[in-house]
Amino acid sequence: MENSAEILIIGAGVIGASAALALARAGHDVVVIERNSGVGDGSTGSSAGIIRVHASDEQSVAMAADAVAVWNDWAGFLDAGPDEHLARFVRCGSLILDAGNGFTDRAAESMRAAVVPFEAWTLAEMAERLPYLDFRRFGPPVPIDDEAFWSEPTEYLPGALYTEQSGYVGDPTLAAVNLMDAARRAGADVRLSTEVARLELRAGRVVGVALADGRRLSAAAVLVAAGPHSDALLRSVGATSDFRIATRRIREELVHVPAPPGIETALDGVHLVDGDLNLNFRPEHGNAFLGGSNGDLPEEQTVVEDPDRFDRRVSAANWERTTLRLARRIPDLGIPRARTGVVGLYDAAEDWLPIYDRTCVEGLFVAMATSGTQFKTSPVVGELLRHVIESELEGRDHTTVPFVAPTSGRSYATEQFSRLREPRVGQARG
Ligand SMILES: Cc1cc2nc3c(=O)[nH]c(=O)nc-3n(C[C@H](O)[C@H](O)[C@H](O)COP(=O)(O)OP(=O)(O)OC[C@H]3O[C@@H](n4cnc5c(N)ncnc54)[C@H](O)[C@@H]3O)c2cc1C
Known part of the structure; x- marks a missing residue:
């Protein structure tokens, strides 16, 4: 040896x-x-x-x-x-929408306990700071072939948490x-x-x-x-x-979606945690968004038995689901034609x-x-x-x-x- x-x-x-x-x-x-x-x-x-x-x-x-x-x-x-040549941390802030599922309450309590600063935004503040987002309540999240997905919302989300110190490494x-x-x-x-x-x-x-x-x-x-x-x-x-x-291995897809005209993600972009539509997005270079699911619908997860054998292409089903959900939150988005993104594996504990x-x-x-x-x-x-x-x-x-x-x-x-x-x-x- x-x-x-x-x-x-x-x-x-x-x-x-x-x-x-x-x-x-x-x-x-x-x-x-x-x-x-x-x-x-x-x-x-x-x-x-x-x-x-x-x-x-x-x-x-x-x-x-x-x-x-x-x-x-x-x-x-x-x-x-x-x-x-070093990786760069880009600060864009995280907006965690109050989807009515208790998550923002738990997150706020945890941040208070850890003495980590955050802001609680009202609907009016959200609309003023991020006018390109539609803050109506679309959820709770459902599959896109469910009629409820297409129904017109009748109310607005009550607010969100905002952490200005959050961001991403591209x-x-x-x-x-x-x-x-x-x-x-x-x-x-x-x-x-x-x-x-x-x-x-x-x-x-x-x-x-x-x-x-x-x-x-x-x-x-x-x-x-x-x-x-x-x-x-x-x-x-x-x-x-x-x-x-x-533990289990879960196949996870991220989609890359160009921003609509008039939005500069480098300036206006935010990391959006959207439990109301089961979305999680951040700004991406090239004036785009990168993101995928928030993990709130277990039936949309794919468990992989062999980590050497999984499809590394973004699937049509996920692409459609994610871009349609995003288009609800960003009404000007439109549906891009090129299906691009990244696929990887989560090594996930229960x-x-x-x-x-x-x-x-x-x-x-x-x-x-x-x-x-x-x-x-x-x-x-x-x-x-x-x-x-x-x-x-x-x-x-x-x-x-x-x-x-x-x-x-x-x-x-x-x-x-x-x-x-x-x-x-x-x-x-x-
Ligand atoms: C799609 C996706 C999105 C994510 N987004 C985020 C995010 O936004 N924020 C965040 O904090 N985290 C995110 N994560 C999670 C984060 O990326 C992982 O937690 C982290 O990268 C895990 O790093 P690791 O070193 O444990 O694993 P890996 O990066 O997988 O490294 C393990 C290495 O071990 C090597 N290896 C395996 N078997 C052998 C062997 N037999 N001999 C020698 N080498 C071996 C592999 O080749 C690999 O390079 C995301 C993960 C995925 C998949």
């Missing part, structure tokens, strides 16, 4: 890259193994890159707010050189590349076009990995950050046997919270079930994973000591990210 590393990370998505950076900076000997030829080409590459602070629980809000501070100082966080792959370049500068060894075939165990502990090319690498600890492939890797050695949280934890196998750690929400928090998640791995390697149960985010000094209880938690009730994808 080739002697490889103290800590071996499987996967060079935004989470593996962030963990590599935090661990390498802390002085660990880190090797990252990635089967693709580039960094950030898995689910990270299809991410909408939305960085929003609202969520249905306090810790998710707090971590997002801590991450926003990092995205605002990306070059400083990375200690990047003056010529480095090139999520570049953000992962930036993190990994910083990890390399801190000493991490990144091996691309190298696939892990299986985890190697001896006497109940992980001792390394076997590669698809037949080589074997040893490691004192292995972090599985393989996105939608994590479950299969862990399951094959029985490492999910004590999980209380079920309660839409990630799993950042050890496993029942000694030395084997996991960062999975990022549930369509963890691009935004990734710079903080790397440090959280460092906390989990360092504590456990030193023989301490990481859950007994809170994680303190180095960038903010804020404390987090790690129980929320445990594989052993009871699924959170009432948690929304948001």
